[in-house]
Amino acid sequence: MVLKIRKATAADEPAVSHICLVTADAGKSAEELFQNKELPGLVYAVPYLHLSSAYRFVLVDINDENDQVQEEKVVGYVVGSTNxxxxxxxxxxxxxxxxxxxxxxxxxxSKEQYTGAEWYYFDTIAQPPTTGQEVVDIYQAFLHINILKPYRGKGWGSKLIRTAAEEAKSEGGKGLWVGIDSKNDEGRKFYLAIGFERMESKEGEYYGLDVDKYLNR
Known part of the structure; x- marks a missing residue:
């Protein structure tokens, strides 16, 4: 087993969509909440694989045991934009x-036919939100990151964040931000531990990272 980070492609869509689904309930699986299981990915992950304004990277587990043909499994991703x-x-x-x-x-x-989670995504797709100006005024670059549970706690989250930080810096950005579900205690602890700081916003819970400080640690 060898793990590495590479640029993502449109061919990674099924894997990225699945990872988004099984982490969509504040870091836990949301599979039981959706009849249409592609909904979380269509909002928070898959568009970054297709749009020119985005960056996209995946964490892959490469199995090359016994000199057999290498098999690659996507086990995490970081996607976002520098603008x-x-x-x-x-x-x-x-x-x-x-x-x-x-x-x-x-x-x-027909609302009773759907879960609350599904209805939230229908609302989001119908009227896609924009990020509050108070957040964008601080940092233009942002990220979404998810890793399958068996691969967490091994330092790869920090490496994916570093990859995003390098993307932001390469475009002249001073930092990047991430928004989280307020119920995601594990995610909050992770971001704070690696140097993110709470950002003021009336529209959700956001954390920002100074990329120079992070990359120079």
Whole structure:
């Protein structure tokens, strides 16, 4: 077993979508919450594999035992953009219209047919949110990161964050931010432990990272 980080491609979509699903409930699996199991990935992971305004990397587990043909399994990812507003514009033009056509918002009188999680994603797809200006004023670059549970706690999360930090710095960024589910205690502890700091926002829970400080640690 050998782990490495490589650039992601559109061919990684099934694996990335699955990882997003099994970490979508505040870091735990959300499989039981969705009839349409691609919904979390379509919002928070898959668009980054296709849009030119995004960066995309995956963590892969390579099995090359007994000199057999190498088999590669995607076990984590970090995706995002070095320019939040450019990404939002790109997604508005090139991503959301086709997803809205695939998943038109169900009528209100059918709400009881869906879980609360599904309804949240229908709302999000119908009216994609934009990041608060108070966050973007501090850092333009941002990330989404997820790793399958068996591969956590081994330092690869920090390495994926480093990859994102290098992307931000290469575009002149001073830092990057991440938004988390307020119920995700494990994620919060991870971000604080590696140097993220709480950012003021009325719209959610955000943490920012000074990339120079992080890369020079």
């Amino acid at each position: 939040c507003r450019a990404f939002e514009k790109d997604a508005t033009e090139n991503w959301w219209p086709k997803i809205q056509a695939r998943y038109p918002h169900p009528p209100e009188d």
